[in-house]
Amino acid sequence: MAGIYIHIPYCKQACHYCNFHFSTSFKNKESVIESMLKEIQIKSIGYNELIETIYFGGGTPSFLEISEINKLIKTVFKNFKISLNPEITLEANPEDLNELKLKELSDSLVNRLSIGVQSFIDKDLKLMNRSHSSIDSKKCIENAIKYFDNISIDLIYGMPDSDLKSWEYNLDLALSWDLNHISAYALTVEPNTALYKYVTKEIIKPLEEELVFEQYNFMFNKMSNKQYVNYELSSFAKLGYFSKNNTAYWLRKKYIGIGPSAHSFDGTSRSWNVSNNSLYIKAIKENQMFLEKENLSEIDQYNEYIMTGLRTIWGVSLNYLKENFGINYRNHFKNNSQKFINSNHLILNEGIVKTTIKGKFLSDGIAAELFLINH
Secondary structure, X not given: OEEEEEEEOEOOOOOOOOOOOOEOOOOOHHHHHHHHHHHHHHHHOOOOOEEEEEEEEEOOHHHOOHHHHHHHHHHHHHHOEEEEEEEEEEEEOHHHOOHHHHHHHHOOOOOEEEEEEEOOOHHHHHHHOOOOOHHHHHXXXXXXXXXXXXXXXXXXEOXXXXXXXXXXXXXXXXXXXXXXXXXXXXXXXXXXOHHHHHHHOOXXXXXXXXXXXXXXXXXXXXXXXXXXXXXXXXXXXXXXXXXXXXXXXXXOOEEEEEOOOOEEEOOOEEEEEOOOHHXXXXXXXXXXXXXXXXXXXXXXXXXXXXXXXXOEOOOEEHHHHHHHHOHHHHHXXXXXXXXXXXXXXXXXXXXXXXXXXXXXXXXXXXXXHOOOOOO
């Protein structure tokens, strides 16, 4: 099983925290889409994996016309082997999804929406430089639930000057629609973003880490009481609604990236397309190389398995380590994880090591200490 990720590299404006590849100029949109259609054909040659997910990310995929979305999906179906009921997700900004567009989307093959709400508090949205208001989000969700069952929204916690009261307001409002999936991310300060400049110039002061941790724990307890499963650090879902795309990523399944800056993974190597719309168009048109590739060493693959495993409810299997990497790798992990088991950050049960509630928020740091640098 594998997935296809389609990167739509356009946004109306730049969010202050985002370091993904996008453009606010739409002059070459048609050429980019035509190039993406050609890339789908190129990457399908000799590819025999069954595709079970198609994910439109970005950027802002909801910026596309329905006809453009349908054309991309149709081209994937024409060139790849597709499972019977593929999960097809469209990331969307609230202001893009009026009721007419939602109805048209529901008539397409898109069967899952991921709506970038981020916050229901307007001052947060202004700080993030989002292009929608809290009213836009509420209207969008109220209309979306008329046409879609499988809906996720994104929220961001750890906002500067935020507290548990404001975070509880966001969560309570999100839960009031009884949505089946909620993704929540801690605000991070990424290089080459406006937020990074504001923080380095001390215009904005990030929330203290212990307060961010407090917000995560509050969310975990509240969501758990509402029967949501925290199947991955940033993902909460009701049973039967885990994102197949997200799950495949965290279980290190294969995926193909389409579009400028899109990444691909085949199990032993990663590749990424050029992060420049014009260069991408030119390379595709002239049948030139448009991506770079990195072969993953055994140590790289081990480290990635530890990183992804500790972020999920599936954990790290000692037996999997032994069978796929050998006894030395298993022993390294088992021996070095003991101190985190002793400190109640990890738990070992029936050969599976998982994070405890105490360790969840620290999973990336714990994983890094369990990496192998060399033999």
